[in-house]
Amino acid sequence: MTEPAIGLVLHSPEGVAYRFDPGALGLELLPTGGPGAYARHEVLHEPADLARWAVASRLRPGPGGLAISAEDVAAARYLRDALWHIAVARAHGEPLPAPDLLVLNEAAAWRPPAARLAPDGGRAWRTPVSGTQILAAVARDAVDLFSGPYADRVRECSARDCHLVFVDTSRPGRRRWCSMEHCGNRHKVRAHRSRRDAREAPQGEPPVRLSP
Numbered sequence: 001m002t003e004p005a006i007g008l009v010l011h012s013p014e015g016v017a018y019r020f021d022p023g024a025l026g027l028e029l030l031p032t033g034g035p036g037a038y039a040r041h042e043v044l045h046e047p048a049d050l051a052r053w054a055v056a057s058r059l060r061p062g063p064g065g066l067a068i069s070a071e072d073v074a075a076a077r078y079l080r081d082a083l084w085h086i087a088v089a090r091a092h093g094e095p096l097p098a099p100d101l102l103v104l105n106e107a108a109a110w111r112p113p114a115a116r117l118a119p120d121g122g123r124a125w126r127t128p129v130s131g132t133q134i135l136a137a138v139a140r141d142a143v144d145l146f147s148g149p150y151a152d153r154v155r156e157c158s159a160r161d162c163h164l165v166f167v168d169t170s171r172p173g174r175r176r177w178c179s180m181e182h183c184g185n186r187h188k189v190r191a192h193r194s195r196r197d198a199r200e201a202p203q204g205e206p207p208v209r210l211s212p
Contacts, residue, residue, distance in 0.1 A: 007020050007021030007179075008020050008021070008022075008028060008031060008057070009056070010031055018179050018181040019179060019181060020164060020166075020178050020179045021166070021179075022165065022167065022178075023150075023166050023168065023169045024141055024142070024145045024150075024167050025057060025058050025059055025137065025138055025141040025142075026138055026139070026141040026142025026143075026144075026145050026146075027083070027087060027142075027145070027154075027165055027167060028053075028057045028058065028138075029053070029057075029076065029079070029138055030080060030083060030084055030087065030164070032049075032053055032076075032080060033077065033080065034080060034081055034084045035081040035084055035085070038084065038163075042077075044073055044076055044077055045073070046070070046073060047068040047069060047070060047072065047131070049073065050068050050072060050076050050131060050134070051063065051066045051068050054068075054129075054134050059113075059134065059137055061113065061125050061127075061129045061134070062124070062127070064127075065125065065127030065128050065129055066127075066128065066129055066130075066131075066134075067128040067129065067130050067131070068130070068131035068134075069131060071131075072130070072131025072132060072135070073131070075107075075132070075135055076131065076134075076135055079103060079104070079107050079135055079138065081100075082099075082100035082101075082103035082104050083100075083104065083138075083142055084165075085097045085100040086100050086101065086104060086142070086146060087146075087154055087165040088163075088165065090146055090151060091154045091155050091156045091165055092156075096146070104139055104142060104143065105139075105143070107135050107136060107138070107139035108136065108139035108142075108143050110132050110133070110135065110136035110139070111132070111133060111136060112133055112136040112137045112140060113125045113126065113129045113133040113134065113136075113137060114126040145167060150167050150169060153168040153169070153173060154166075154167050155168055155175070155176075157176070157177055157178040158177060158183070159177065159178070159183035162178055164178035166178060
């Protein structure tokens with residue numbers, strides 16, 4: 001998998017920004033939309049949208065060195081939908097869907113971007129970086145994830161109304177939430193309110209003692 005990142009900035013239905021780190025480049029594409037009900041979250045409409053996602057991702061290509069076409073955007077959405085199906089199946093211990101594996105493996109066979117060592121000692125990419133190369137990097141990272149030691153740690157957020165998928169790379173392996181800022185905090189607030197309501201609930205009348 002690629003190097004760690006701070007995380008993507010997402011927004012709750014109320015418009016509150018929070019950070020979400022799915023733990024792997026292969027899962028970072030998922031929050032951009034998806035199949036079925038996830039289509040209402042679609043943000044990849046044109047090349048500039050895919051470029052913004054790439055720059056914010058843990059791949060970190062420079063914004064000035066990208067060459068992305070409308071066909072690349074369509075391919076990104078196609079790969080992303082396949083990754084959704086595979087990731088959810090992996091999270092629930094279900095068989096991996098064969099049609100989606102074909103999509104993933106085809107993208108993984110494309111030529112990835114060529115890395116180079118920058119003068120400051122950091123990693124950079126040989127430019128221009130095409131949309132196809134970006135998707136190849138995403139697909140190869142996903143293959144490494146789903147076939148590697150963390151494959152059994154691919155999980156869905158434990159919140160009932162959140163379906164974001166992440167890989168738990170923490171040492172104890174107890175991560176439950178997509179983000180402690182968002183779903184983790186909401187859970188703590190609900191638990192606190194539940195305990196408070198239980199304390200403040202009126203007690204029942206004392207039992208009536210009948211004389212013998």
